[in-house]
Amino acid sequence: MMIKEQLGSRAAVVESYLKAAMKDRGIPARLHASMEYSLLAGGKRLRPVLTLSWAQMLGEATITDAVMPFAASLECIHTYSLIHDDLPAMDDDDLRRGKPSNHKKFDEATAILAGDGLLTEAFGLMSTASIVKGLPADRVLRAIAVLAHAAGASGMVGGQAVDMELTGGTSVALEQLRIMHAMKTGALITAACECGAILSGSTEADIENAREYGQAIGVAFQIVDDILDVVSDTETLGKPAGSDEAMGKSTYPALIGLDKSKALARRHVDSALERLTTYAGAEHQFLADLARYIVDRVY
Template sequence: MTIKEQLARRAAGVETYLTGCLKDRGIPERLLASMEYSLLAGGKRLRPVLVLSWAKMLGGPDIDDAVMPFAASLECIHTYSLIHDDLPAMDDDDLRRGKPSNHKQFDEATAILAGDGLLTEAFGLMSAASIVKGLPADRVLRAILVLAKAAGAGGMVGGQAVDMEFTGRDGVPLEELRGMHAMKTGALITAACECGAILAGGNETDVDKARGFGKAIGVAFQIVDDVLDVVSDTETLGKPAGSDEAMGKSTYPALIGLERSKELAGEHIDTALTHLSGYQGEEKGFLSELARYIVDRVY
């Protein structure tokens, strides 16, 4: 089975859980439709898959069911960020995952509220990992703290704010670009790995390795996204190709060129793989192949 097929199989399990996670919550019909429109629009489900894989590598396959609500919460947070990023006041994109953006399918107010709803519901899902599924409360609380920091003003939200400041600005230094992407894209990917290790009861070395792996693949993922915006097309991406250049965004290809960007992404994947040393088994193999697949998308 190829890594693409493995990822799709694991994503399907997440998809099944997501299909029912907002039901019977008392959510008004139109708002629910808007939330599910984006949440169930597809995607690789990379972040929840990373939570589950790190948890299984350290805690065994039986931990899968207990960790699933927490894993799903990352997809809710990621989806809310996409809904808000697409808004006219932000990146002003009309297409997401091959479909009209949420505010185009519904309206701006509903899209904003759908994002708000998904963010808030995510914390209910995190709590369910302990209250409903029985994971130790101290592990869940620590993981919630990690995820709250990653998703908040010092992480993903702050990264989007800096990205907007950089838009249209010439001469953004590479280190500042890296810092922005570490917040906007990397923080949630890093938290996914770290939370998986924490929820499984991993020791501090395990948590450090998970964090290091997540940071490295987070950087590679963003570099590859920047490259794909240049070399791919709208149909393949499921969102407007070339939008970064059109909006005057600072990107790796714009600063260091396409070929050096590809090389740099590969270097970060090599770094990520060093953090898997000492582990064995199916999950190590999956995480190793997944890391390589992130860069293989541009070849």
């Protein structure tokens, strides 16, 4: 099976879990509809898939079921960030995954609350990895701390704040761009990998490999996203093409050009692959193919 089909198959398992997880929770009907509208709108489910794959590669054969609630929580956090990013006060995007953005489908207040709801529900899901599924509490607590840091003010939220500060500005240095994206996009991808390793009960060396792999593919993923905003179209992207340039955002192609951006993304994928050299088996192959797939989309 090709990597795209493998990713789709794994994403479908996460999607099925998310559908069940949001049912019968006493959420007001309109708020629930808004949360599910964005949460179940498709997507690669990259972050939960990474958590599950690292846990499976490093842990026992039956660990996937125990880790699933934690993995799914990353998709809730990611979805909340997309809902809020699309708001008029942020990136002001009308489309997401080929459909009207949440605030366009519902309204701004409901979209804000849907994001808030998904973020909070995520931490409830994380806890069930120990309370319901029986993973050791010390592993779950450590993973929660890692994920909270990655999603918070010094991670994803802080990255969005820096992005807004830099938008429309001039003379943005490449290092500024790298730091901003490491926070806004990379932190959650890195945490997904690191948490998978932590939850599996692995060694500190394995956890470091997971973290470094995540950091490398996180940078590559963002560079490729910047490239696709230039070379792709709205139908393919599922969101407005060219919106970065229209809003005056700092991007890798704008700073160093398309060819150098592609080469830089490839170098980061190579760094990720180096972190997999001590492993073997189906999950090792999946993680290696996934890293390559990130940049293959623009070649």
